[in-house]
Amino acid sequence: MSGFMKRVRFSSINALYSPVPSTPYVFTTSTSTSSSKSSHSEDSKDSKRRRHVSKLTTHSRNKPFTISAPITRIHYLLAFSPYQLPPLPYDLSTNPSIVKSFISADLLFEPATDPPVSSLIITCPHLHWEFSITPMAASARKGGSHVSVLDVLYALYRGLRLAVHPLEYEALPSPEAIANVNEAYYSRCHSIGEANGRQEELAKGIKRIDFLMGRNRFLGLSKKSSRRDDNRLVWELNAS
Known part of the structure; x- marks a missing residue:
């Protein structure tokens, strides 16, 4: 290259879940509680528990999910x-x-x-x-x-x-x-x-x-x- 001069040329949404609140229970010091009241109280507790379970189940069913793309x-x-x-x-x-x-x-x-x-x-x-x-x-x-x-x-x-x-x-x-x-x-x-x-x-x-x-x-x-x-x-x- 010694014989010439060098010259360059150019020609997703996140779902949040709140914790389920605990149900307050009222205790009484009265000793005159009838069996019917006790039964009603137990039924009420069971009903609340069922509602809580139903609430959780509904959230779980609606939880969004994504499918990961395959590894290329x-x-x-x-x-x-x-x-x-x-x-x-x-x-x-x-x-x-x-x-x-x-x-x-x-x-x-x-x-x-x-x-x-x-x-x-x-x-x-x-x-x-x-x-x-x-x-x-x-x-x-x-x-x-x-x-x-x-x-x-x-x-x-x-x-x-x-x-x-x-x-x-x-x-x-x-x-x-x-x-x-x-x-x-x-x-x-x-x-x-x-x-x-x-x-x-x-x-x-x-x-x-x-x-x-x-x-x-x-x-x-x-x-x-x-x-x-x-x-x-x-x-x-x-x-x-």
Whole structure:
């Protein structure tokens, strides 16, 4: 790169229950209590007890309940494990078609999650963009309307290939970050062996993939605890 000047380009409701109050009983010191009065008193006590039980039973029947959403698991090819090598060796800057050379099509078209979902969102701590994942036409022909493993890879690749706006570049937090993005841009372009292809890629300018600052190795997805308003799951991209 010594022969030219480096120049970057841009082309629920909670139910509350009150405690049941105890029934006050009046005691008398009179010794002239008839058996009929005693019987009436016992009947009255039993009636009050029954009313209390009925009150509790009614509250119990009306108690709201919710059904927990099923646990969603990620496909092992996409799963992030901090203590193991990723099962899918993939460079996020390359076309996902390359993985077809060492991963069977049947596996790649399997659902990305269990149970399968029709869409999901991926975020990354190194980027301020998010990626919405939906089934591709090819995937739909193979497995229906669910998001597949290959859908995830292609959506990330397409999203990271988008050009960066100059204002996004200027918003980088520090001169060091700018230098790292520039280095990632030139390194990515000059990794292309063919001269014309290399020049074409340089002319396309900085892309979102360069904002990873060289962390292009796919390590997998980890589930975030939040769901969006549309109930879509949010997953986090891990890269190094």
